[in-house]
Amino acid sequence: ELKVEQNPLFLSMQEGKNYTIYCNYSTTSDRLYWYRQDPGKSLESLFVLLSNGAVKQEGRLMASLDTKARLSTLHITAAVHDLSATYFCAVDRGAGSYQLTFGKGTKLSVIP
Amino acid sequence: EAEVAQSPRYKITEKSQAVAFWCDPISGHATLYWYRQILGQGPELLVQFQDESVVDDSQLPKDRFSAERLKGVDSTLKIQPAELGDSAMYLCASSSPFTSGSYEQYFGPGTRLTVT
Numbered sequence: 001e002l003k004v005e006q007n008p009l010f011l012s013m014q015e016g017k018n019y020t021i022y023c024n025y026s027t028t029s030d031r032l033y034w035y036r037q038d039p040g041k042s043l044e045s046l047f048v049l050l051s052n053g054a055v056k057q058e059g060r061l062m063a064s065l066d067t068k069a070r071l072s073t074l075h076i077t078a079a080v081h082d083l084s085a086t087y088f089c090a091v092d093r094g095a096g097s098y099q100l101t102f103g104k105g106t107k108l109s110v111i112p
Numbered sequence: 113e114a115e116v117a118q119s120p121r122y123k124i125t126e127k128s129q130a131v132a133f134w135c136d137p138i139s140g141h142a143t144l145y146w147y148r149q150i151l152g153q154g155p156e157l158l159v160q161f162q163d164e165s166v167v168d169d170s171q172l173p174k175d176r177f178s179a180e181r182l183k184g185v186d187s188t189l190k191i192q193p194a195e196l197g198d199s200a201m202y203l204c205a206s207s208s209p210f211t212s213g214s215y216e217q218y219f220g221p222g223t224r225l226t227v228t
Binding site: 004 | 154203
């Protein structure tokens with residue numbers, strides 16, 4: 001059974017600081033997704049990582065994937081308040097299923 | 113920009129009552145998913161459709177939940193009877209990995225269910 005673990009689950013950081021969210025998963029997969037969710041809202045797709053060594057960047061967020069280590073990171077550079085949200089990683093279960101298993105999410109609060 | 117539509121956005125129901133949620137995926141998306149998200153948790157897959165066929169409903173509590181996608185377009189998820197533990201956000205997502213080669217799942221706004 002695929003298990004996806006994120007850490008930390010809660011993160012409070014000051015504006016202007018850098019930090020990294022980690023996503024570990026238990027079985028082989030070639031596709032990993034990062035989503036953002038604001039309170040009471042749906043999920044917004046941030047990144048889709050499709051291969052080992054993939055790196056994608058959008059604004060202050062950068063995601064990377066190491067399939068050998070079964071690890072993805074979401075790096076936040078010079079955080080701003082607007083980045084406050086819950087961030088989920090999700091891993092494709094593979095075998096052509098196109099089904100996602102989500103982590104529990106990391107609730108990020110950026111403090112002015 | 114095309115979006116996944118869901119209704120209602122909010123639903124309050126008493127336990128033992130029946131409730132239904134509707135989802136209209138992005139046009140052309142053959143794959144449709146229903147997820148349940150309990151507060152403070154990540155979404156969990158309930159059922160996956162490919163066109164009108166169920167691909168996987170192994171996590172759907174079939175004694176009370178049912179899902180259909182009769183014409184392979186929009187879909188309905190039903191709960192009967194509702195229980196207090198069913199209070200959650202129900203999210204619909206769609207994708208088209210087999211036709212467009214895009215692996216992204218696009219999520220609708222969700223239906224927030226409260227069972228009293």
